[in-house]
Amino acid sequence: MGVRLKATLILTASVLIAGCGETVDPNEPAGSIQVKGSDTVVNAAQKIAEEFMKDYPHIFVAVTGGGSGIGIASLINKTCDVATSSREMKAKEKELAEKRGVFPKEFTVAYDGIAVTVNKNNPVDKLTIEDLHKIFTGKATNWKEFGGKDLHIVTLSREVSSGTHIYFKEEVVQLGKKDSHEEFSAQTLLLTSSQAIVEEVAANEAAIGYFGMGYVSERTKTLLVAKGSEFYPPDVNNVLKKTYPLSRPLYFYTNGEPGGVTKLFIDFTLSPKGQQQFIETGFVPVGAIRYGRTQKD
Amino acid sequence: MGGPRKISEYVIESWIKLSGLLVVIFVFLIFLFLLRDSLSLFGVYPLGQFLFGRNWLPISEPPKFGVVPLVLGSIYVTAGAIIICVPVGVGTAMFIDEVAPKSLKHILKSLVEILTSIPSVVLGFIGIVWLSPFLKNTFGLPTGMCGLTGSLLLAFMALPTIISISEDALVSVPRAYKEAAFGLGATRWQTLWRVVLPSAASGIIAGVMLGIGRVIGETMVVMMVTGNSPVIPKSILQPLRTLTATIAGEMGETVVGSDHYFALFAVGLVLFIITFIINFLADAFLRRARK
Numbered sequence A: 001m002g003v004r005l006k007a008t009l010i011l012t013a014s015v016l017i018a019g020c021g022e023t024v025d026p027n028e029p030a031g032s033i034q035v036k037g038s039d040t041v042v043n044a045a046q047k048i049a050e051e052f053m054k055d056y057p058h059i060f061v062a063v064t065g066g067g068s069g070i071g072i073a074s075l076i077n078k079t080c081d082v083a084t085s086s087r088e089m090k091a092k093e094k095e096l097a098e099k100r101g102v103f104p105k106e107f108t109v110a111y112d113g114i115a116v117t118v119n120k121n122n123p124v125d126k127l128t129i130e131d132l133h134k135i136f137t138g139k140a141t142n143w144k145e146f147g148g149k150d151l152h153i154v155t156l157s158r159e160v161s162s163g164t165h166i167y168f169k170e171e172v173v174q175l176g177k178k179d180s181h182e183e184f185s186a187q188t189l190l191l192t193s194s195q196a197i198v199e200e201v202a203a204n205e206a207a208i209g210y211f212g213m214g215y216v217s218e219r220t221k222t223l224l225v226a227k228g229s230e231f232y233p234p235d236v237n238n239v240l241k242k243t244y245p246l247s248r249p250l251y252f253y254t255n256g257e258p259g260g261v262t263k264l265f266i267d268f269t270l271s272p273k274g275q276q277q278f279i280e281t282g283f284v285p286v287g288a289i290r291y292g293r294t295q296k297d
Numbered sequence B: 001m002g003g004p005r006k007i008s009e010y011v012i013e014s015w016i017k018l019s020g021l022l023v024v025i026f027v028f029l030i031f032l033f034l035l036r037d038s039l040s041l042f043g044v045y046p047l048g049q050f051l052f053g054r055n056w057l058p059i060s061e062p063p064k065f066g067v068v069p070l071v072l073g074s075i076y077v078t079a080g081a082i083i084i085c086v087p088v089g090v091g092t093a094m095f096i097d098e099v100a101p102k103s104l105k106h107i108l109k110s111l112v113e114i115l116t117s118i119p120s121v122v123l124g125f126i127g128i129v130w131l132s133p134f135l136k137n138t139f140g141l142p143t144g145m146c147g148l149t150g151s152l153l154l155a156f157m158a159l160p161t162i163i164s165i166s167e168d169a170l171v172s173v174p175r176a177y178k179e180a181a182f183g184l185g186a187t188r189w190q191t192l193w194r195v196v197l198p199s200a201a202s203g204i205i206a207g208v209m210l211g212i213g214r215v216i217g218e219t220m221v222v223m224m225v226t227g228n229s230p231v232i233p234k235s236i237l238q239p240l241r242t243l244t245a246t247i248a249g250e251m252g253e254t255v256v257g258s259d260h261y262f263a264l265f266a267v268g269l270v271l272f273i274i275t276f277i278i279n280f281l282a283d284a285f286l287r288r289a290r291k
Helices: A002-022 A042-055 A068-076 A091-099 A129-137 A163-173 A194-203 A236-240 A260-270 A272-280 A288-296 B002-044 B047-052 B068-099 B102-116 B120-139 B147-171 B175-183 B188-199 B201-217 B220-225 B243-253 B259-290
Strands: A031-037 A059-064 A082-085 A104-118 A126-128 A154-158 A189-191 A207-212 A224-226 A247-255
Touching: A031 A042, A031 A068, A031 A260, A042 A059, A042 A260, A042 A272, A059 A260, A068 A082, A068 A091, A068 A247, A082 A260, A104 A163, A104 A194, A104 A236, A104 A260, A104 A272, A126 A129, A129 A154, A129 A163, A129 A224, A154 A163, A154 A194, A163 A207, A189 A194, A194 A207, A194 B120, A247 A260, A260 A272, B002 B047, B002 B259, B068 B102, B068 B147, B068 B188, B068 B201, B068 B243, B068 B259, B102 B147, B120 B147, B120 B220, B147 B201, B147 B220, B175 B188, B188 B201, B201 B243, B201 B259, B220 B243, B243 B259
Parallel strands: A031 A059, A031 A082, A126 A224, A154 A189, A154 A207
Antiparallel strands: A082 A247, A104 A207, A104 A247
16 A cells, blocks of 8 residues: 555556646747537547647547537537537527627638539439429429439438438528528438448438538538539648539638637647547548748747 | 334335325426426417418528428338237237247247337438338339338338237236137137237227337337438428438427527427327237236
8 A cells, every 4th residue: 555655656657747848938828619510520529639638738628529500509509618519600609698798709710512422323423502402302302303313312311410411401402592491302311420321322322411521421422513514532732722512611600719728728729749649530631821830820 | 223213214215205296396496497398489479370281491581490390200210110010029028928838939039129129210211211211112112212112111110019018918818818718719829819819908008008109209210211201201202301300300409599499399399298198008908908
């Protein structure tokens, strides 16, 4: 017992001393940051947090997922410092936040392309946004209309808790019109995860679904998509150049202008090192202009 | 001598009494909690539109919280499961109790218990990967994510409940009944079908009711395999959306205190009332069986 206690004390002390040894500046930032929200972003956020903690060993960053809605809800309830989200905050949520004295500040931290996917045996290779609109609202129900086989189209979507669902609804189902009241066809299957969409599309010749670029695989065929006449595949280049029509920003939200350790974390996220983590997890960085500005800051 | 014993008895007695009361209090509190949050919805959204609305569009502007497709979805899946699992379950119970040799009886009984321990998420995964493509090809469906897939898996989950309670009911049929039937020259099958089964009927119905309660409240499996389309189902071979899957699938996104949040509580209340009625009926049948 005594020996073990001594060992622990020595260990603790040496850690403390080592810690102090590293700290040249006594004003070294210290504290903890709670990051909560989107399941789309959670892996990237986790990697950023790990890198961040290497640079700032006295700041502890905790990252949890759950969904964009959960992150925003906890920002409103003041239980997190940074909310991550794959969709913009809704007007209603902003209203609710202000009522509780929270003033969300939005940061665009990366971009994500939404890939549209079909079974490998489906002869269709490309669709326009208009086509997708017809398919997902149930106005077109047979693959024949798009040069495919004589099969009833099975549309797959994510659940309503998914930020990706909301993005797809606004941009494809409602064609980006704010006053549109169009809905996903009631026949649309609402699946609980992007992986479930991969499974169903891989097994079902008549299925069409969508998911973030990170889920693109050899098991299903990724369609080229056009807004107008030029068709593009969802890849980093086309998302960056905005030629691929289905790409969306990913956001971090803070309560008001971030200060202290939270500001350090946001700055780190937007720095080349932070952006590199997005690239490694299958997302698209926010671009060169942003790099430069953050570095100067 | 009597003093300490009396005290300890008093302590134990009141502790048991308190535990019993606590359960009642918890059920009551849960009900009140659901009711309070549901009522907040009906302040802004008419009760009639909630109960009889045919569209469930929670994130639209304006949202529509019509619970009809969800209730029908739950009823379809549950009815399908019951039609499949009652004959199989009661048959298995009859086999275990009356026909099977003693050694097989023990093996079967423990196998049935193992069935209960399969996590529902595992069943759901089997459903996605194997059962749904199989049903799709067998029936030539546009998709295998449909009510029947859910019903089959739920039937599988309700089987242990139905088998063990039916078996208990069959065992408790007095020996004298069987002996009298045999004495009248009835065959084994006639005795089983005309004498043993009817006298165990209330117990078996209670088992079935508890099975229904289990099925209608199950979430993970139905959410994974039924496709979750909020349509008014015309057939069990269509995708559908149940009450439970709706709550589980949407709770993550709602902001605490929003209409959608309260609507999900109202859905929970509907589910609670349905299961409460079913359990109440099951209890009534069980009590009749014991008489």
